[in-house]
Amino acid sequence: MADPTTESGPAAAAAPQTAPPIDDDSPAGPDAMPPVPDDGELELPYWLTSTEEAANTSFPQMVRRLPRLLREAWLLGWRASPRTTLAVLILQVAAGVAAAVGLISVVGVLDGLLQAGPTPERVRAAVPSLLLLILALALRGLLASAATAAHGRLSPMVYEAAEMRLLDLTTRVDLATFDDPGWRDAMERARDRGIFAAQQVVDHGIEVLTHLVGLAAAASVLAVLHPVLLPMLVLAVVPTAWAAVRSAKLGYRSKLRLIAVWRRQRMLAYLLAAREPAAELRAFTVRRFLLTEVGRLLRISTLEEIRVIGRKVRTNLVGQALSGLATGLAYVVLLWLLWTGRMELAAAGGAAYAINIGIGKLTELAFTANRVYEQGLYFSDFQGFCEMSLSHAEPEPDRPAPDGFREIRLDEVTFSYPDADRPAVNGVSMTLRRGQIIALVGENGSGKSTLAALLAGLYRPQKGRVTWDGVDVARVGPEAMREQVAVVMQEPTRWPLSARLNIAIGRHDRPATLAAVQESARAGDAHGFVVELPRQYETLLSRHFTDGADLSGGQWQRLAVSRAFHRDASLLICDEPTANLDARAEHEVYRRLRDLAAGRTVVLITHRMASVREADRIYVLDHGVVVEEGGHEELMAADGLYAQLFTLQADAYRSE
Numbered sequence: 001m002a003d004p005t006t007e008s009g010p011a012a013a014a015a016p017q018t019a020p021p022i023d024d025d026s027p028a029g030p031d032a033m034p035p036v037p038d039d040g041e042l043e044l045p046y047w048l049t050s051t052e053e054a055a056n057t058s059f060p061q062m063v064r065r066l067p068r069l070l071r072e073a074w075l076l077g078w079r080a081s082p083r084t085t086l087a088v089l090i091l092q093v094a095a096g097v098a099a100a101v102g103l104i105s106v107v108g109v110l111d112g113l114l115q116a117g118p119t120p121e122r123v124r125a126a127v128p129s130l131l132l133l134i135l136a137l138a139l140r141g142l143l144a145s146a147a148t149a150a151h152g153r154l155s156p157m158v159y160e161a162a163e164m165r166l167l168d169l170t171t172r173v174d175l176a177t178f179d180d181p182g183w184r185d186a187m188e189r190a191r192d193r194g195i196f197a198a199q200q201v202v203d204h205g206i207e208v209l210t211h212l213v214g215l216a217a218a219a220s221v222l223a224v225l226h227p228v229l230l231p232m233l234v235l236a237v238v239p240t241a242w243a244a245v246r247s248a249k250l251g252y253r254s255k256l257r258l259i260a261v262w263r264r265q266r267m268l269a270y271l272l273a274a275r276e277p278a279a280e281l282r283a284f285t286v287r288r289f290l291l292t293e294v295g296r297l298l299r300i301s302t303l304e305e306i307r308v309i310g311r312k313v314r315t316n317l318v319g320q321a322l323s324g325l326a327t328g329l330a331y332v333v334l335l336w337l338l339w340t341g342r343m344e345l346a347a348a349g350g351a352a353y354a355i356n357i358g359i360g361k362l363t364e365l366a367f368t369a370n371r372v373y374e375q376g377l378y379f380s381d382f383q384g385f386c387e388m389s390l391s392h393a394e395p396e397p398d399r400p401a402p403d404g405f406r407e408i409r410l411d412e413v414t415f416s417y418p419d420a421d422r423p424a425v426n427g428v429s430m431t432l433r434r435g436q437i438i439a440l441v442g443e444n445g446s447g448k449s450t451l452a453a454l455l456a457g458l459y460r461p462q463k464g465r466v467t468w469d470g471v472d473v474a475r476v477g478p479e480a481m482r483e484q485v486a487v488v489m490q491e492p493t494r495w496p497l498s499a500r501l502n503i504a505i506g507r508h509d510r511p512a513t514l515a516a517v518q519e520s521a522r523a524g525d526a527h528g529f530v531v532e533l534p535r536q537y538e539t540l541l542s543r544h545f546t547d548g549a550d551l552s553g554g555q556w557q558r559l560a561v562s563r564a565f566h567r568d569a570s571l572l573i574c575d576e577p578t579a580n581l582d583a584r585a586e587h588e589v590y591r592r593l594r595d596l597a598a599g600r601t602v603v604l605i606t607h608r609m610a611s612v613r614e615a616d617r618i619y620v621l622d623h624g625v626v627v628e629e630g631g632h633e634e635l636m637a638a639d640g641l642y643a644q645l646f647t648l649q650a651d652a653y654r655s656e
């Protein structure tokens with residue numbers, strides 16, 4: 001199987017594999033970094049073209065997209081919690097209306113005070129509006145606080161719902177999708193910014209609503225006072241809005257350009273800091289080589305970010321200057337209205353106040369709408385990933401899985417990994433009967449693990465079919481099928497759980513007594529070392545936790561074998577279960593496997609030919625094709641690839 005830490009796909013392709021040497025032993029500071037050698041690193045990878053389209057959206061296109069984004073944001077909130085979403089909506093609108101009443105009252109107060117006549121009369125005329133203003137402000141304060149509280153509840157709920165949706169879809173796609181670099185990159189983008197963006201789109205979507213209500217109040221006051229003031233208000237804000245949108249696009253495009261660089265840099269940084277490669281990193285003295293490469297990649301992203309910040313500042317400066325001019329023009333128009341007697345002084349006072357509030361609200365609206373749009377770009381990554389994953393989700397046929405089997409058949413099964421030149425398994429046919437031990441033999445890369453994964457229902461064949469007692473497994477729910485299969489992986493997962501749970505997780509859905517776990521541990525030859533751990537079966541197996549312990553490679557493997565025994569499934573697939581085991585443990589495991597095979601079927605992949613000879617049937621693979629099959633004696637007599645491999649190993653032992 002492929003190494004999970006190996007970088008493949010566009011990110012790796014985008015980054016040169018060599019790093020210029022540095023002669024300083026200390027971690028390289030910015031000045032010591034080598035010059036950026038390759039501008040090509042900043043090229044947009046081909047798999048980002050659709051996202052690039054989103055980043056190229058023009059200002060009017062963005063304005064057209066906004067309503068859809070806002071609708072989706074509200075839908076997201078609604079899915080997370082309909083009650084809280086409704087509460088936020090009602091409270092925000094009510095707070096906005098109270099604020100609008102406050103604004104109108106201010107105009108009323110000004111109107112009263114600026115009237116002609118003696119001062120006491122003018123003050124008296126202003127009092128009702130003043131009382132209304134106080135009431136409106138108090139109400140607005142209360143409603144806004146309640147809205148903030150509801151919003152504060154909704155926001156983490158949206159985050160939780162988005163994270164859960166992402167994890168749910170990520171684990172629902174079929175295993176082959178994980179080998180697709182396009183999907184993995186989409187997942188990275190969705191995880192990296194998409195979840196946060198989903199929350200932000202909802203948050204800012206709510207703010208947009210608040211500002212809209214405030215703006216409607218200011219606009220209606222202006223429209224009543226003099227309609228010509230309305231377009232002046234809009235004119236004053238357009239340049240700010242344009243600058244905000246342009247800045248966001250600059251930032252987004254820059255992030256798109258850097259994603260391949262970041263992926264590579266993070267992967268290398270992980271290797272530098274992780275425990276597993278720490279020994280090899282020192283043994284091969286690759287520290288400086290990797291540090292140089294990380295430094296080079298960081299330098300690329302630093303320079304790009306500095307460049308983008310400069311462009312953003314210039315854009316905003318232009319926007320603000322133009323907005324300042326347009327605001328001045330609005331006040332000139334107001335003066336002209338006064339001058340020409342088209343407006344009373346009292347109305348002009350109210351209008352000046354409304355223009356001031358209106359510009360404030362419009363500017364806030366422009367910035368918030370832009371944030372919705374900006375986060376919307378990342379949010380569309382999230383949505384795109386969800387759609388992509390749904391289309392790759394494992395089918396869920398409702399046909400029940402057969403309860404066990406007497407015979408499993410593979411007919412002309414072919415499977416290719418995404419983008420592979422040739423199939424990893426090519427036209428393989430075989431029959432596995434209950435109670436048999438089947439061995440898969442072949443050189444590295446001949447397709448054994450892939451064939452085992454097909455048998456376990458982890459991959460679906462592109463051609464041919466797998467049947468259990470005549471039932472095509474493609475027509476049965478994959479989860480139900482896998483309930484009857486146990487697998488010992490070539491590189492078993494080291495679950496950061498207790499020793500007990502590391503075994504019990506094999507049947508996590510059923511409560512397991514310690515005695516049952518111990519029995520499985522004995523079967524996998526793990527009991528002996530587990531009882532020597534500081535807290536025995538309750539010892540946490542991860543160095544990342546206080547009091548956590550780590551195991552040797554062989555001990556982890558014995559734990560994985562115990563886990564598979566604990567699963568108690570009718571098909572047991574062991575992909576090199578003894579690769580890390582010492583001779584005694586290996587002997588024990590095979591003895592147990594033979595016992596276990598009595599009511600079950602065991603598929604065994606191993607390079608240890610001595611363990612294969614007792615298998616009931618041996619399949620020899622070469623380049624994904626079964627080239628020989630039969631019992632040990634039969635295959636030795638045929639004097640083909642099997643005989644060659646067996647004799648080679650036997651001779652090596654004899655010469656020792």
Ligand SMILES: Nc1ncnc2c1ncn2[C@@H]1O[C@H](COP(=O)(O)OP(=O)(O)OP(=O)(O)O)[C@@H](O)[C@H]1O
Nearest residue numbers: 001002179417424443444445446447448449450451
């Ligand atoms: N996840 C993957 N993505 C793409 N190609 C893969 C993947 N896993 C395996 N392959 C390729 O498929 C072919 C068969 O690999 P497989 O792991 O099945 O061989 P194997 O016989 O189990 O090898 P080994 O004895 O080294 O474990 C190889 O050419 C390998 O490079």
